[in-house]
Amino acid sequence: MIDGAQLLGKLRGWAEELGFSQIGVAGVDLGDAEPGLAAWLAAGHHGRMAYLARHGNKRARPAELVPGTVSVVTARMDYLPRSLDPGWQAIEWQRLDTPHAATVSLYARGRDYHKVLRARLQTLADRLAAEIGSFGHRVFTDSAPVLEVELAARSGLGWRGKHTLALSREGGSMFFLGELFVDLALPPTAAVEAHCGSCSACIDVCPTQAIVAPYRLDARRCISYLTIEHDGPIPLELRALIGNRIYGCDDCQLVCPWNKYAQRATLADFDARDALSDPTLLQLWAWSEAEFLQRTEGSAIRRIGYARWQRNLAVALGNALHAKDDAGIRAALQARRDGAAAMVQEHIDWALA
Numbered sequence: 001m002i003d004g005a006q007l008l009g010k011l012r013g014w015a016e017e018l019g020f021s022q023i024g025v026a027g028v029d030l031g032d033a034e035p036g037l038a039a040w041l042a043a044g045h046h047g048r049m050a051y052l053a054r055h056g057n058k059r060a061r062p063a064e065l066v067p068g069t070v071s072v073v074t075a076r077m078d079y080l081p082r083s084l085d086p087g088w089q090a091i092e093w094q095r096l097d098t099p100h101a102a103t104v105s106l107y108a109r110g111r112d113y114h115k116v117l118r119a120r121l122q123t124l125a126d127r128l129a130a131e132i133g134s135f136g137h138r139v140f141t142d143s144a145p146v147l148e149v150e151l152a153a154r155s156g157l158g159w160r161g162k163h164t165l166a167l168s169r170e171g172g173s174m175f176f177l178g179e180l181f182v183d184l185a186l187p188p189t190a191a192v193e194a195h196c197g198s199c200s201a202c203i204d205v206c207p208t209q210a211i212v213a214p215y216r217l218d219a220r221r222c223i224s225y226l227t228i229e230h231d232g233p234i235p236l237e238l239r240a241l242i243g244n245r246i247y248g249c250d251d252c253q254l255v256c257p258w259n260k261y262a263q264r265a266t267l268a269d270f271d272a273r274d275a276l277s278d279p280t281l282l283q284l285w286a287w288s289e290a291e292f293l294q295r296t297e298g299s300a301i302r303r304i305g306y307a308r309w310q311r312n313l314a315v316a317l318g319n320a321l322h323a324k325d326d327a328g329i330r331a332a333l334q335a336r337r338d339g340a341a342a343m344v345q346e347h348i349d350w351a352l353a
């Protein structure tokens with residue numbers, strides 16, 4: 001009969017073959033994370049992500065979310081595109097400084113990670129079932145009801161950085177997280193020491209000052225939330241601060257010293273698509289809805305829909321215009337105004353004002 005430690009060893013080998021950089025095991029008692037979660041929700045820092053509040057303490061109680069869960073296998077997968085230039089941070093800062101360029105978060109330039117991670121975690125579960133027989137399990141990745149960073153930190157995949165993301169000495173923070181809830185008793189893996197020390201670079205660099213205190217993010221101010229999750233108008237006072245970030249924001253990670261250890265993906269899935277590697281705002285603004293749907297097929301970007309995509313681009317184009325007036329940008333904004341959704345029209349008017 002195979003014991004827990006041997007099983008973990010096998011899981012590690014399979015996970016590596018599947019493209020994961022590391023796996024760990026967490027127990028299901030996250031009770032001491034509940035007060036922090038409750039305080040964050042009570043402060044309204046989750047913005048309009050009502051689904052986060054809806055799950056309440058279930059998020060901190062894996063065995064309530066999936067009855068029978070005894071252990072959580074945690075996994076991380078590096079995502080930097082394989083062909084990324086060695087000087088990638090400098091290139092990204094340069095892009096952010098170029099008003100007519102469009103910046104898409106690095107993780108979103110390739111295939112939708114939800115699909116990739118979910119499929120590979122399921123394969124991991126299938127291999128385990130082939131070894132020990134069927135068992136109860138459920139796969140999650142970037143899923144609202146799960147306290148992913150908490151589980152990752154407890155199981156030693158990294159520590160929680162002051163920017164609130166998981167951070168590892170071996171891989172920085174440029175990785176995705178996924179979890180396999182299982183009804184098997186596996187030996188938990190140890191947490192690692194935190195290494196943020198006296199650094200506060202992420203807090204200082206944040207364009208919208210969304211990291212309101214170490215380890216505390218006000219999602220309502222975070223550009224990642226505003227450009228992806230938020231479905232209404234972008235608050236006026238934050239628009240200029242968004243610059244040319246049209247999908248997500250990497251600034252707090254770009255500045256983090258640990259990301260000099262960030263690793264390239266091993267999977268081709270995260271290779272950057274040509275249209276998203278180094279586009280200009282006007283190239284993307286020219287996409288019709290049909291083109292948007294076709295070009296973002298299989299990409300996480302498709303999830304935000306065309307109206308939010310245009311809204312984000314209108315803000316960035318407005319910021320480019322404020323940096324330097326440009327007749328081409330004005331004409332392009334005007335040309336799309338009539339057929340646009342009401343929310344997008346308002347952002348176009350703001351951009352042109």
Ligand code: SF4
Binds near residue numbers: 206209217222223251
């Ligand atoms: S993602 Fe951007 S806006 Fe959000 S906390 Fe990090 S630096 Fe700030």
Ligand code: SF4
Binds near residue numbers: 161163201202257
């Ligand atoms: S930038 Fe500094 S404080 Fe922020 S997560 Fe990285 S090491 Fe920690």
